[in-house]
Amino acid sequence: MIDRMTPLVAGLLEPPGGSRLDLWVVDGTLIPVEDQSQTKCSKNYRRSVNVQFTFRVRDRRVIAVGDAWTGNRNDIFVFRETMATQVNDHRLLIGDGAYRSAPEVITSKVKSK
Structure with missing residues (x-):
């Protein structure tokens, strides 16, 4: 099991390949x-930590993966x-409405009536 899993886990630790045109999600x-x-x-009344992550679509x-912060942040x-700082040079980084004030993240625009 160790012989089979070690190369797979090591591959996950390598820097990701690809171009700046790949779509990432935060x-x-x-x-x-x-x-x-x-x-x-936190907002769900449980004791929790907030962890941010970015993945390639x-x-x-x-x-x-960011460090864990208290869940009320x-x-x-x-x-x-x-x-x-980890994702600041990537061109196609999308996120939900929680990231509207981050210039490096593309979010949806909500039109009000």
């Missing part, structure tokens, strides 16, 4: 954890502090 998730020294109550490969704040 998103954050709240992960519930038991260790209350690293957490605060073509093959769903994870490109970058907004996605844009955690993104700026943990991942903005």
